[in-house]
Amino acid sequence: MTAYEPVIGLEVHVELKTATKIFCSCSTDFGAPPNTQVCPICLGMPGVLPVLNRRVVEYALRAALALGCEVEPASQFARKNYFYPDLPKGYQITQYERSYAYRGHLDIEADGTSRRVGITRINIEEEAAKSFHGTRGPGGAGESYAPPRPSPDSPESAAGGGDEGEGYSLVDFNRGGVPLIEIVSEPDLRSPEEARAYLIKLRNLLLYTGISDCKMQEGSLRCDANVSLRPVGQEQLGNLVELKNMNSFRSVVRGLEYEIKRQTAVLEGGGRVARETRGWDEGRGATFSMRSKEQSDDYRYFPEPDLVLLRVDQAWLDRVGAEMPALPEARLRRMTQEQGLSEYMAGVIGADPLMAAFFDECVKLQGAGAGAGGGEGAAGVGGAITPAALANWITGDLARLANAEGVEFDALPVGPEHLVDLLRLVDAGRISGKMAKNLLEECWRAGQAGEAGQAGQAGQVGKAEQSGKDRPVAPLPSAIARGKGLEQVSDEGEVARIVASVLSGNGEAVASYHAGKDKALGFLVGQVMKASRGRANPALVNRLVREALGARS
Amino acid sequence: MPAVSAAQVRHVAALARLSWDERSAPKLVGELNEILAYISKLSELDTADVPPTSHALDLRDNVLREDEPRKGLAQAEALADAPDSEAGMFRVPRVVGGQ
Numbered sequence: 001m002t003a004y005e006p007v008i009g010l011e012v013h014v015e016l017k018t019a020t021k022i023f024c025s026c027s028t029d030f031g032a033p034p035n036t037q038v039c040p041i042c043l044g045m046p047g048v049l050p051v052l053n054r055r056v057v058e059y060a061l062r063a064a065l066a067l068g069c070e071v072e073p074a075s076q077f078a079r080k081n082y083f084y085p086d087l088p089k090g091y092q093i094t095q096y097e098r099s100y101a102y103r104g105h106l107d108i109e110a111d112g113t114s115r116r117v118g119i120t121r122i123n124i125e126e127e128a129a130k131s132f133h134g135t136r137g138p139g140g141a142g143e144s145y146a147p148p149r150p151s152p153d154s155p156e157s158a159a160g161g162g163d164e165g166e167g168y169s170l171v172d173f174n175r176g177g178v179p180l181i182e183i184v185s186e187p188d189l190r191s192p193e194e195a196r197a198y199l200i201k202l203r204n205l206l207l208y209t210g211i212s213d214c215k216m217q218e219g220s221l222r223c224d225a226n227v228s229l230r231p232v233g234q235e236q237l238g239n240l241v242e243l244k245n246m247n248s249f250r251s252v253v254r255g256l257e258y259e260i261k262r263q264t265a266v267l268e269g270g271g272r273v274a275r276e277t278r279g280w281d282e283g284r285g286a287t288f289s290m291r292s293k294e295q296s297d298d299y300r301y302f303p304e305p306d307l308v309l310l311r312v313d314q315a316w317l318d319r320v321g322a323e324m325p326a327l328p329e330a331r332l333r334r335m336t337q338e339q340g341l342s343e344y345m346a347g348v349i350g351a352d353p354l355m356a357a358f359f360d361e362c363v364k365l366q367g368a369g370a371g372a373g374g375g376e377g378a379a380g381v382g383g384a385i386t387p388a389a390l391a392n393w394i395t396g397d398l399a400r401l402a403n404a405e406g407v408e409f410d411a412l413p414v415g416p417e418h419l420v421d422l423l424r425l426v427d428a429g430r431i432s433g434k435m436a437k438n439l440l441e442e443c444w445r446a447g448q449a450g451e452a453g454q455a456g457q458a459g460q461v462g463k464a465e466q467s468g469k470d471r472p473v474a475p476l477p478s479a480i481a482r483g484k485g486l487e488q489v490s491d492e493g494e495v496a497r498i499v500a501s502v503l504s505g506n507g508e509a510v511a512s513y514h515a516g517k518d519k520a521l522g523f524l525v526g527q528v529m530k531a532s533r534g535r536a537n538p539a540l541v542n543r544l545v546r547e548a549l550g551a552r553s
Numbered sequence: 554m555p556a557v558s559a560a561q562v563r564h565v566a567a568l569a570r571l572s573w574d575e576r577s578a579p580k581l582v583g584e585l586n587e588i589l590a591y592i593s594k595l596s597e598l599d600t601a602d603v604p605p606t607s608h609a610l611d612l613r614d615n616v617l618r619e620d621e622p623r624k625g626l627a628q629a630e631a632l633a634d635a636p637d638s639e640a641g642m643f644r645v646p647r648v649v650g651g652q
């Protein structure tokens with residue numbers, strides 16, 4: 001029997017998180033009432049002109065740089081014509097003959113080996129609107145709207161075989177005109193697992209560039225796949241099936257596995273695989289035919305006359321590159337080689353771009369503090385807070401709290417300034433490690449309470465969105481410690497007084513120590529700590545108790 | 554010399570969602586071929602030294618907008634010209650592909 005080899009290429013659509021749409025100044029914020037973030041341009045009114053958003057270009061360039069693409073000095077927008085209610089102009093503005101970026105690559109690790117996957121090209125384009133489908137039933141209109149197409153930019157599903165039967169659709173244009181990039185890979189992937197590895201790597205890379213939230217479930221990252229089979233050893237590709245509607249990494253794997261099995265069965269049965277577009281039905285765990293390839297694929301593309309060429313010179317590209325956050329590989333190297341993190345810790349932080357951003361911010365804050373004069377005084381006592389110590393807290397206590405509460409590192413109730421402040425208290429010997437853990441939790445709760453309070457008085461929504469993350473509102477750990485009298489007592493006189501009073505109240509233990517029982521020393525130290533409510537500096541207590549007892553060394 | 558067939562007229566009409574009278578096919582084929590013949594006069598020009606042109610305006614600079622939100626239309630304004638609306642949305646004939 002012939003063995004077949006799957007050949008897979010992916011088309012990934014990524015929503016860019018700009019403040020405004022691609023061709024008009026309407027806000028892209030989520031959650032607004034329907035059709036309140038619209039204007040004559042994104043509603044496709046006659047006589048209006050689109051104007052390209054500068055940030056869209058810069059974000060698209062970041063993606064091109066991250067994927068090692070060659071950026072074209074001039075690229076062009078095109079009209080892709082098709083009819084669907086979520087596309088008010090009757091065409092989508094995209095790129096076709098002259099994309100802005102070509103010939104990139106992404107290295108993936110699968111089955112223990114590293115492989116290079118080619119990126120054919122990247123296009124800049126606009127998002128379609130959202131439509132909801134309802135039917136007139138006894139419950140009246142609008143009872144049950146279900147999003148019909150989780151991939152709203154998949155016009156193919158509309159081109160042929162449309163069913164204009166009963167019922168109607170409702171259209172909200174708030175998302176219409178949100179910027180997208182479309183990343184097209186070479187057919188270099190050979191298994192569903194490789195496709196998954198590619199997607200995850202791509203997602204993490206794009207998260208690093210800060211251009212998108214890349215959330216598959218919410219549709220800000222979407223994936224279509226081209227999959228065909230060919231006999232092992234054969235160069236020529238088999239008939240290609242385009243697979244759509246996969247809304248999670250898992251459904252991409254499942255959809256591809258199903259499709260490979262289906263096509264294998266067709267070929268082994270002596271049949272021919274039909275060139276067609278198929279949808280993945282998550283519920284049934286199967287793909288279904290949406291339309292045949294012959295039927296359409298005729299979008300009558302032509303250059304968009306309302307937009308001039310997009311020109312990108314080397315200076316602009318260099319500027320975008322300089323402003324871009326560090327990419328994973330470079331970052332991992334820096335963490336292990338320059339910042340002294342273990343491979344493990346660097347791996348944990350490197351795998352989560354949001355955690356990595358938090359870590360970077362902490363290191364930056366710590367550096368600024370040391371430069372301001374803190375460094376000298378601390379010499380000999382323990383030195384500055386190392387990146388490794390910060391990483392330890394981030395991957396340890398903070399990650400534990402974040403996991404327990406299900407929050408991402410860009411939305412923690414405490415910020416980098418809190419962690420750095422906390423570690424400075426420990427470093428200066430003002431609180432113990434144990435107290436620091438409690439203090440961090442206390443700070444976390446205070447931050448949560450503060451957030452709840454702020455949410456009540458919304459206001460300035462657009463501004464908060466634009467500035468990226470909301471600033472945590474928790475008081476600094478040092479302020480909490482001061483307010484509660486939590487700081488460690490390192491004053492020798494004060495600790496000596498406590499020691500004296502504890503020794504005089506525990507004559508028996510003192511006697512048994514002098515009788516040779518070393519254990520009694522630990523007991524007395526414990527009593528002093530207890531009397532100070534845990535605040536006394538343990539090293540100081542130890543020394544003073546020993547001195548008071550005239551201790552054996 | 555390009556030539557349009559009746560089948561192509563049918564195909565383009567279907568893509569453009571145009572309803573038309575099949576009996577007018579011969580007339581449309583004739584007219585479209587005349588237009589194409591007229592346009593193809595351009596190919597008589599020697600354009601060997603002319604770079605491909607995509608736009609009537611040969612702008613060297615980009616035309617870009619800053620990423621700053623501005624208030625657009627209110628919901629009522631957006632829906633004012635809609636033939637039908639419901640729940641703040643445009644109401645249109647149901648079109649679902651492939652399901």
Ligand SMILES: [Zn+2]
Pocket residue numbers: 021024025026037038039040041042043177625
């Ligand atoms: Zn708009």
